[in-house]
Amino acid sequence: MPQTITPEEAADRLAIRDLIDAYAHCADRRDAAGQMALFTEDTAFHVFMDSKAPEPTYALHGREALAPVFADLNQYRATTHFNGQSTIRLEGNSATGESYCIAHHLTVDGEKRTLMVASIRYLDQFVKQDGAWLFAERKLMVDWTDTRASAP
Template sequence: MPSEASLQQFADRYALRDLVDAYAHCADVNDFRGQAALYAENGRVAVYTGDPDTNEPVQVLTGRDEIESGITATLQDFEQTFHFNGQSTVLTLSGNQATGESYCIAHMVANVAGERTLTAMTIRYRDTFARVDGRWLFAERLLIIGYTDRRPLVA
C-alpha cells in the first residue's frame, strides 16, 4: 500500500505536468490572461537565446500584468500557434517548492504583407514552482530558445 506521502508526491508531480501543459494550451488558444494567471502574483519570466548560466536574458517580465503584456505582444500577431510539449522532469520537490525542466517545440504561423511564414522554435524551460493556496504556479520560468527556423509556408 503506497504511503500518504508517496501519493501526495505523485499528485504534485501530476499537477506540475498539468501546469506545464496548461501554459502551452493557453498560448495556442490565445488566452494570454489565463497564461499569465499560471504564475504566482510576483512571478518572473526571463528569456534567453543562449545558456542562462553564461548569458544575460534578452527579456525579463515580472508580475502577472507585465507577463500578460509580454505574452500578448509576442503572440498576438500570429495566425496560429502550436506548442508541442516533450519531456518534462521534476528535479526537486519539497513541500510547497519544486523545480523542473521541460522541452517544447513551438510552431507559429504569421501572415506579413500577404506572405505566410512558419516559424519553428525549440524551447527548454527551467522552472521554479510554488504552491500557493493549494495550487501549483510558476514562480520563475527561464525560457531558453534553442534554434529558430523561419520559412515560407507552402501549404
C-alpha cells in the same frame, strides 16, 4: 531498486505537468489572462533568445508585467506549442523543473506564409499556494529557431 512514489508526490507531479501543459494551451488559444493566472503575483519571467547568453534578452517581474509578452502572440495566425519531456524535483511546497517544447509560429501576410519553429527549454521554479501549483519563476531558453516558407 525501483523508486517508490507516494500518492501525494504523484498528485503533485501530475499537477505540475498540468500547469506546464496549461501554459502551452493558453498560449495557443490566445488566453493571456488564463496564462497570467498560472504565475505567482511576484513572479519572474526571463527570456533568453539565445540559451547560451549569460544574461536574458529581457526579464519581467510581477504577474501584470506578463500581459504584453503573452499578447505578442497575436502577431501570429496560429501557434502550436508541443510539450516534450520534463523533469521535476519536488521539495515540499516548492519544486524545480526543466521542460522541453517545440513551438510552431505561423505568420500569414497576404499570400506569403512563414513558419518559424523554435526549440525551447523552460527552467522553472514552482510553488504550491492554497493547494495549487504556480510558476514562481520561468526562464524561457531558445536553443534554436528555423524559419521557412510555408504552403497551405
